[in-house]
Amino acid sequence: MVTTNPAVTVRGLSKGYSGTRAVDGIDLDIEQGEVFALLGPNGAGKTTTVEILEGYRKRDAGEVTVLGQDPGRPGQDWRSRIGIVLQNTGGHDDLTVHEVVHHFSGYYPNAREPEDVIAAVGLDDKHKTRVRHLSGGQRRRLDVALGILGRPELLFLDEPTTGFDPEARREFWGLVSSLADDGTTILLTTHYLDEAEHLAGRVGIIAGGRIVALDTPAELGGRADEQATVRWMTPDGPREEASAEPTQLITELSSRFGGEVPGLTVSRPTLEDVYLRLIGESADASRPSENLEHA
Numbered sequence: 496m497v498t499t500n501p502a503v504t505v506r507g508l509s510k511g512y513s514g515t516r517a518v519d520g521i522d523l524d525i526e527q528g529e530v531f532a533l534l535g536p537n538g539a540g541k542t543t544t545v546e547i548l549e550g551y552r553k554r555d556a557g558e559v560t561v562l563g564q565d566p567g568r569p570g571q572d573w574r575s576r577i578g579i580v581l582q583n584t585g586g587h588d589d590l591t592v593h594e595v596v597h598h599f600s601g602y603y604p605n606a607r608e609p610e611d612v613i614a615a616v617g618l619d620d621k622h623k624t625r626v627r628h629l630s631g632g633q634r635r636r637l638d639v640a641l642g643i644l645g646r647p648e649l650l651f652l653d654e655p656t657t658g659f660d661p662e663a664r665r666e667f668w669g670l671v672s673s674l675a676d677d678g679t680t681i682l683l684t685t686h687y688l689d690e691a692e693h694l695a696g697r698v699g700i701i702a703g704g705r706i707v708a709l710d711t712p713a714e715l716g717g718r719a720d721e722q723a724t725v726r727w728m729t730p731d732g733p734r735e736e737a738s739a740e741p742t743q744l745i746t747e748l749s750s751r752f753g754g755e756v757p758g759l760t761v762s763r764p765t766l767e768d769v770y771l772r773l774i775g776e777s778a779d780a781s782r783p784s785e786n787l788e789h790a
């Protein structure tokens with residue numbers, strides 16, 4: 496059997512800022528070639544965690560390896576093996592898209608063809624446009640272009656599609672999927688649950704600096720076992736019923752209606768429903784109980 500080392504291993508990672516425990520004992524493995532999404536509310540500790548993995552922040556405690564090395568003390572070629580798309584990047588305002596991408600390609604030993612990268616992020620018709628004249632979404636695409644230019648083995652995408660229109664998001668998802676198909680490991684943070692569901696093989700939910708759930712999008716928080724809600728119309732108005740066996744219920748309804756069931760829909764909890772429940776439970780658990788408060 497061929498075994499490969501995980502692209503990322505994290506054990507007992509902690510980081511505090513004066514008075515704030517931003518990351519509080521995180522354990523995590525990300526396998527090579529995996530697309531992993533880190534989700535969580537504002538201030539949960541995602542960026543702190545990711546920036547420690549990227550080697551941009553020091554940790555207080557814990558063990559971390561990224562592509563086999565400690566990002567706090569990386570070897571010479573380590574940085575060229577990772578690609579980073581940060582939340583907010585700026586600069587290069589007076590350069591054209593063509594100039595920026597060609598310039599940065601010179602930094603990498605085995606860079607992708609700049610023209611291919613510009614095309615891949617959908618900026619083909621913006622070659623001669625100065626960065627200052629790009630829209631917000633187009634700037635984000637340029638950030639992504641710079642992130643993948645060096646053929647990274649591991650790509651960090653921090654809220655990559657903020658500001659994208661729906662069509663651009665779909666195109667971007669296609670680009671991420673093709674990078675993943677080529678074997679690139681991807682760590683994604685996002686507030687878009689549909690994005691995580693579409694792209695990620697596994698998602699980790701972080702709240703209050705801890706991982707509160709970690710699974711495939713389909714299985715997260717017991718989602719696969721939750722009941723379906725069947726809704727239909729009757730002459731007296733809409734009806735709904737939760738069922739673990741919706742097919743059975745629909746068959747019964749169909750024979751009751753003698754064929755087509757009016758207004759029939761079947762839905763299961765969305766990833767967003769499950770996410771909100773898990774975040775709510777985590778907030779409840781960290782609140783001091785009434786009894787303790789009055790003890």
Ligand SMILES: Nc1ncnc2c1ncn2[C@@H]1O[C@H](COP(=O)(O)OP(=O)(O)OP(=O)(O)O)[C@@H](O)[C@H]1O
Pocket residue numbers: 512513515516517535536537538539540541542543544
């Ligand atoms: N440089 C800093 N100095 C002090 N506190 C910080 C610093 N960076 C982050 N924090 C605090 O650490 C906690 C975690 O922040 P972090 O940026 O990691 O969250 P996040 O999950 O990335 O949030 P968002 O979704 O808003 O980007 C927050 O309470 C934040 O205020």
